Amino acid sequence: MRGADRKEKEEGKETQQQKNPINRMAGQLTHRGALSLLLFLIPTVTPTWYAGSGYYPDESYNEVHTEEIPQALPLDYQVPRWCYTLNIQDGEATCYSPRGGNYHSSLGTRCELSCDRGFRLIGLRSVQCLPSRRWSGTAYCRQIRCHALPFITSGTYTCTNGVLLDSRCDYSCSRGYHLEGDRSRICMEDGRWSGGEPVCVDIDPPKIHCPHSREKMAEPEKLTARVYWDPPLVKDSADGTITRVTLRGPEPGSQFPEGEHVIRYTAYDRAYNRASCKFIVKVQVRRCPILKPPQHGYLTCTSASNNYGATCEYHCDGGYERQGTPSRVCQSSRQWSGAPPICTSMKINVNVNSAAGLLDQFYEKQRLIIISAPDPSNRYYKMQISMLQQSTCGLDLRHVTIIELVGQPPQDVGRIREQQLSSSIIEELRQFQHLSRSYFNMVLIDKQGIDRERYMEPVTPEEIFTFIDDYLLSNQEMIQRREQRDMCE
DSSP, rough: OOOHHHHHHHHHHHHHHHHHHHHEEEEEEETTTOOOOOOETTOOOOOOOOSSSOOOOOOOOOOOESSSSSSSSSTTOOOOOOSSSOOOEEEEEEEEEEEEEOTSSSSSSSSEEEEEEEEEEEEEESEEEESSSBBBEEEEEOOBOOOOOOOOEEEEEESTTBBBTOOOOOOOOOOEEEEESOSEEETTTTTTTOOOOOOOSSOOOOOOOOOOOOEOOOTTTTTTEEEEEOOEEEOOSSSSSSEEEEEHHHOOEEEEEEEEEEEEEEEEEETTTTTEEEEEEEEOOOOOOOOOOOEEEEEEEEETSSSSEEEEEEEEEEEEEEEEEEEEEBOOOOBBBOOOOOEEEEEOOOOOOSHHHHHHTTTTTEEEEEEEEESSTTTTHHHHHHHTTTTHHHHHHTTTEEEEEEEETSOEEEEEETTTEEEHHHHHHHHHHHHHHSSSEEEOTTTOOOOEESSHHHHHHHHHHHHHHHTTOOOOHHHEEEEEETTTT
């Protein structure tokens, strides 16, 4: 073979090897020290490529088989076109690649998507080129459109660009009508029209006639009265059509409180002319004179306390008992039924058969402090009694009665104020309340007869008062305490 022919044949062979991408990749792997690949020609194997990646097989591709070949190409951030190039119709994709420069669709590239004016982005605002050779999401630009404006009665409108962005629609009315409201509206970027829908109105308002004013008395035990009336008479002076009638105030048949109430009706015709009328509803409440609470007591009343049908109950403070009628009712004649009761000092019966009979007299009326000491000379006993005797006013305000149990049988002494208790009652009280006669001890009992606090040493009246005020007072007692706060100072 001639030298020239041999050289041409060798060059053709080399060119064919360069065209084969597998041969080229094998050569590169060998040059970089990668794993050696054993290549064999296989004439019927179809090549594999990634759809949409921008890579397509060469027609002169030689089919080969490798013993050790990866299932997917390694991630290469240097490939300039890893994902397909983004093109946003009516918009723009601003891309930033890790490689910089013009690598706007390489692996890792992030693109910020935006739309031209008059279009709205639908989808993701930011996407990234993934190892799968696909972008992380999709988006498109939709043209901004406003809804079609409704036609107005006795009028029309014309628009510069239909329902597209910046289109301006100008309103006009038929002859004899006047436009009230916005004369023009513009389609804005949020897909809404600016302003509000105008109306075309004629000149003459409708005619309206309201019912007469009325007066009514409140119902028993209520401060309200139910009032009815017929709807107003309305007639249009133009085309005879009344579109709506509005009411400002309660509906007919509503409960009206005491006082004067203005009811106003407004009628509108088809052209939005309006006319109004009004009348007055007056409600009166029968009231009795305001009752005064009894001395050493208080009142609890229903409703407003002195209106027709209200009931007021009389209550006495702790240590006092009610004498007379327990309650009174405000009558339609504006006078109270019965006569007011009085509160007298509570009479304690010490001649009872048991301690339970004695304590029952204080149920829901008085709190008790029971003091037990081995003898009258006990230092703690003398100290405690001295402090309590100086705080009689505070004890009375909080409805507290002192019971003293002093000494050893048969010389033990028990007393409530100046009244003496029998030895059997003293013993029962100590057993019932678990009070020792061997040392000083004291117990505080609430109005329900429940042991609430125990003391083994003397305590100041202020400590006792604070405990009662914080934990034992009823709502009514709290109100009284606020009113009587400075009474003992």
